Amino acid sequence: MKFYDCETAPSPRRARIFMAEKGLDIPIQQVALRHDEQLTPAFQAINPWCTVPVLELDDGTRISEAIAVCSYLEAAYPEPPLMGVDAADKGIVMMWEHRFEQDGFFAAAEALRNRTPGLKGRAITGPANYPQIPELAERGSARLEHFFRRLDEALEGKEFVAGPRYTIADITALVSVDFAGWLKLTIPDDCAHARRWYEAVSARPSAKA
DSSP states (O other): OOEOOOOTTTHHHHHHHHHHHTOOOOOOOOOOOTTTEEEEEEETTTOOOOSSEEEEETTTEEEESSHHHHHHHHHHSOOSSSSSSSHHHHHHHHHHHHIIIIIIIHHHHHHHHHTOGGGGSSSSSSOOOOOOHHHHHHHHHHHHHHHHHHHHHHTOOBBBBBSOOOOOOHHHHHHHHHHHHTTTTTOTOOOOHHHHHHHHTTSSSGGGG
């Protein structure tokens, strides 16, 4: 297998943390997003959506999108389980993962890509160019403030966001919090549950992946 990555990008970091929790050592090929390598014909032949991560299997099959990569790895390497252990648990884990992706990760992307001068004309990832919309940057930041509050509420009385075990939902939430930090937005001081959780999950060795 081969993992197409960009070590500075938040989306492939979700898959790297997932792989680290599984104890997987998959060869990595870096893609220089800062130099638009993802837009070259060579990389578009690998992933026409021009994004990382991409997992290339031994038979040449390629899987893009972080959660799709994680889904494959969960099926191929089920221990430790990071996407639930039974039908109900799987549903709950993916419910929280999707919620935090929408409310946290995508909100940070919306704010960053519509604000950063270096991303002018690149407000949405992919092969097509889209103009920045300043109002969307403001909306993304506002959404992140709500994300922090929802995260805190979700963690009341729980060690991890989806229950007693560390899961992909924690990974997405962790990466979203760190992504928000690029915008100088952090978990408010009065969100004690979220701050306790963040300290704990950030201390896991996989968080450095």
